[in-house]
Amino acid sequence: MSRLQVVSGKGGTGKTTVAAALALALATEGRRTLLVEVEGRQGIAQLFETEALPYEERKIAVGPGGGEVFALAIDAERALLDYLQMFYKLGSAGRALKKLGAIDFATTIAPGVRDVLLTGKACEAVRRREKHGGYTYDYVVMDAPPTGRITRFLNVNDEVAGLARIGPIHNQAQAVMRVLKSPETAVHLVTLLEEMPVQETADGIAELREAELPVGKVIVNMVRPHVLDEAAVRAASGDHRDAVAKTLAAAGITGGTKLVEPLLEQAAEHAQRVELEREQRAVLAGLGVPAYELPFLGDGADIAGMYRLAKELRKQGVDA
Numbered sequence: 001m002s003r004l005q006v007v008s009g010k011g012g013t014g015k016t017t018v019a020a021a022l023a024l025a026l027a028t029e030g031r032r033t034l035l036v037e038v039e040g041r042q043g044i045a046q047l048f049e050t051e052a053l054p055y056e057e058r059k060i061a062v063g064p065g066g067g068e069v070f071a072l073a074i075d076a077e078r079a080l081l082d083y084l085q086m087f088y089k090l091g092s093a094g095r096a097l098k099k100l101g102a103i104d105f106a107t108t109i110a111p112g113v114r115d116v117l118l119t120g121k122a123c124e125a126v127r128r129r130e131k132h133g134g135y136t137y138d139y140v141v142m143d144a145p146p147t148g149r150i151t152r153f154l155n156v157n158d159e160v161a162g163l164a165r166i167g168p169i170h171n172q173a174q175a176v177m178r179v180l181k182s183p184e185t186a187v188h189l190v191t192l193l194e195e196m197p198v199q200e201t202a203d204g205i206a207e208l209r210e211a212e213l214p215v216g217k218v219i220v221n222m223v224r225p226h227v228l229d230e231a232a233v234r235a236a237s238g239d240h241r242d243a244v245a246k247t248l249a250a251a252g253i254t255g256g257t258k259l260v261e262p263l264l265e266q267a268a269e270h271a272q273r274v275e276l277e278r279e280q281r282a283v284l285a286g287l288g289v290p291a292y293e294l295p296f297l298g299d300g301a302d303i304a305g306m307y308r309l310a311k312e313l314r315k316q317g318v319d320a
Helices: 014-024 045-047 076-090 091-100 102-109 109-126 145-155 158-163 167-180 195-210 230-236 236-248 254-285 303-315
Strands: 005-011 032-037 058-062 068-071 139-143 187-192 215-223 291-295
Touching: 005 014, 005 109, 005 145, 005 195, 005 215, 014 045, 014 068, 014 109, 014 139, 014 158, 014 187, 014 215, 014 303, 032 109, 076 109, 076 139, 091 195, 091 303, 102 145, 109 139, 109 167, 145 195, 158 167, 187 195, 195 215, 195 291, 236 254, 254 303
Parallel strands: 005 139, 005 187, 032 068, 032 139, 187 215, 215 291
Antiparallel strands: 058 068
């Protein structure tokens, strides 16, 4: 399995929760996973009910079988300071630039530079080795920007081409692209079984393929169980309404006659949702990308819920 796992998705699909669950699923049997945030929202800290993540790698969870999950919130300004120190040995001069606002200006006025700094920090973690020669992290999972911006975010070579055709920034972009376009990387897209997220997923896959970036899996999130199908709804309506009322009465439910119509309306809505989900699954199947499915968490995306999702991902073949 690719060592850099990039997770994107339309807003509201739960991509941060899925990224966290994926990091837990990969951190098994002594393996180490780094979960990286690049949007500055501190969503990972909220999920793991910990204080805001600093610009340093911190252990935040233990995976099944004794693995470890570390987390890092990458800050573009701090990354640029690191970069200036690495290539230009600016030291205190770099900190002076920050006080003058030059660092913030550079990362704001040139979004391509900002993206190469953010992705570059994640790629550095992928390549980093310990003194004994082994990788520091077995996997790096990136909670990336939404689907509408993911290709531009990852295609940093094109983004900085007009800014720096030679020199350290150009070389950094080239090094990042060698990782992002290699088998070491997989870009997963999170979706719901709804028309707009599925369409955005299809568009995102097309854009990634056009940019020659490696598409990983489609992860269908918040899948609800199917309780009734259309045949069951038809059986409960029409001439069978009296039978439904008698069944409710036999179950000790008072006022069962008044409940028949609302129950049938809910059943019809459920059947309609099942049909719409069937249609969206067909669209996803036509994309030619393997998919995982994760259940809807009725109690919300808390720590227990993430471990449950991680278990589901393992059952479906993550790192198989």
